[in-house]
Amino acid sequence: MTERPTMIDLFAGCGGMTQGFVQEGFVPVKAVEWDLAAAATYAANFGEDHMHWGDIAQWPTEDIPEVDLVIGGPPCQGFSNLGSKDVNDPRNKLWKEYLRVVAAARPRIFVLENVQRFMRSSEFQLLLDEADHGMISEYTLTYGVLLAADYGVAQRRPRTIVIGSRIGEIPLPGPTHAKDGVGGLRPWETVRSRIEGLAVKPKTTSLPQTRSTFFGESMPGPFKSSALHFGRQPRELSLARYDHVPPGGGRFDVPDHLLPRCWREKKTGTTDVMGRMQWDAPSLTIRTEFFKPEKGQYLHPQWEADKPQRRVNRVITHLEAARLQDFPDDFVWCGSKTEIAKQIGNAVPVGLAAAVARQVARHLVEIPNAA
Template identity: 75%
Template sequence: MIDLFSGCGGMTQGFVQEGFKPVLAVEFDQAAASTYAANFGEEHMYFGDILELPDAYIPEADIVIGGPPCQGFSNLGSKDVNDPRNKLWKEYIRVVRKARPQVFVLENVERFSKSTEFQMLLDEADGGMLAEYELRWRVLLAADYGVAQRRPRTILIGSRIGAIEPPAPTHSKDGLGGLIPWRTVRDRIDGLPAQPDLTELPDRVTECFGHQIAGAFTSEEIHIGRNPRPLSLQRYDHVPPGGGRFNLPTALQPNCWKNKAAGTTDVMGRMRWDAPSLTIRTEFFKPEKGQYLHPQWDPIDPSNRVNRVITHHEAARLQDFPDSFLWCGSKIQIARQIGNAVPVGLAAAVARQMRTAFKAPHEEVRATWNIRG
């Protein structure tokens, strides 16, 4: 497989778990590329701008996967149709045409499916650059595939070996109809130390792509806390599971919230133990950005409350990364990698769907795998 805009490798991790072998990955961000290299190898990573990726570097492969940058489509982004990042799906198509995979998988935010760019992409299958591929797409909810997170993603599958539908859900909220109940925050983070021992990453560097970068760090080493102000701790203490800024007494509300009586209901929110989390974004370490307070809260005993945001390790688990995964970069860079990743469990569900549809690999692809070890 080839992974474009690979980030730290969330999508690759899901596919590798299902038996796929990466032969090329492309990533522009040094910290994310270094994390990918620490887990999957540096030799097949093209660290650089995909616009500068030579055609000669692109091997044949059975599948191309990846998610072009989504900031231009995101509800939290500028929603600028002219954002140059919105055009990078055309580079994705360039690689597909060169690699000639049997199947490709393109993922993006939910809003992408309603964009002009998405319609242009669909048009390429109607006599355009993707004419030999049959396209199928759907917005999938990560919780429906065993991830303890309510995160919607647009998944588009292109196939030249017969139409392949996105995978059917394996989980549901109530576990009805023969499905498994959603996995919960408790399933993923219960048992981790309630009070992290560290607030900083270890002082360690590694070399990737000829440059030094912080890391690589284990999952245990990114279980790091913060040092909130006393005012912040007072605010956290008033928020029950599922609650948010509206649970704060007026005296503890900043003016921007006092003057905004509706909307942004999840900010300063506390997770629920027995439900999936909401979307883990890149700034999960800031409680004013979403529902990121630790779920432990006792309504009677204040001493039995955990008044902090989730740690990087807890966020990574909610994104379904295995504890064996290694991380490179600063605290902010690692948080960005975690929040931008495709949940591993969702990627694995898509990979299983692809595996059932594949024909035997081409002989030349087998040769490429042997050359690359």
């Protein structure tokens, strides 16, 4: 192509998916996000002029530009293992707004991402019906579940990826990495490769007092990524619990007398909570509450059985979580600590987005003049 391909990012969040596509040469000309803090982070990194902050349903069809590509991940709470799994959850209908934009923008390709469970939902079947005889019948779909670790991300995070194309079928990208490097692929990236060398004792527990205005609203930030390396102040009881958890371990390693009653009485399930990461393996999924060890495997990986003084008994910092999501260190952030954590956890891992972007770009180059 003689010009860089243009794209729209829907349900853009803080811009994790956009970051991956921008790294591969795509130019965002429009983005939509209803959450103010996430929209501000996106604007601080990619520009405020093309961000539509608000409800996608309120974006007039006549204002939607034609582009080469539409990307986005409609909210997934209704499909998620952690969600209500309610087929009538109104958030599960937002993919229809995504299709409205596709129909108006007439991209040659669109990419839709969602949680792993999406492919087993009734809404996914409706999506297939729309491709068969509905709003996107011009498009050939390929879809599947991709594991972020298979594409160079130091995180075992599965995501459903759907590629729709009206310039010929586009297969999903093949993996570039594998556990232990089997099959001639590169070994999985590890927690060590992302966070080793960062201070094990953060110097602060707070963000700077910086504020800026986005969309006419005052907002904390933007903050450099280095400002996200702040700690917390856990209770002595929490520290005692952390101290018993080895790498790869979790709540079952904590003595009963230190456990809350709910965990003492629940001997099965939720195996990763109060878990400790492992230096030489990818992390598990970074969720929106990664700063709470009771929510998953979020304790810092440094722990030695015979050297208690070398144990790092804290959860990962926001910076460490952002690195495990593959955000570059020159990315900047807006919002409160909780809002930024939500942005990090909700984002598509940048490396996974970039792998899909490379696959899409290859086909745009091969067929540059498709109408």
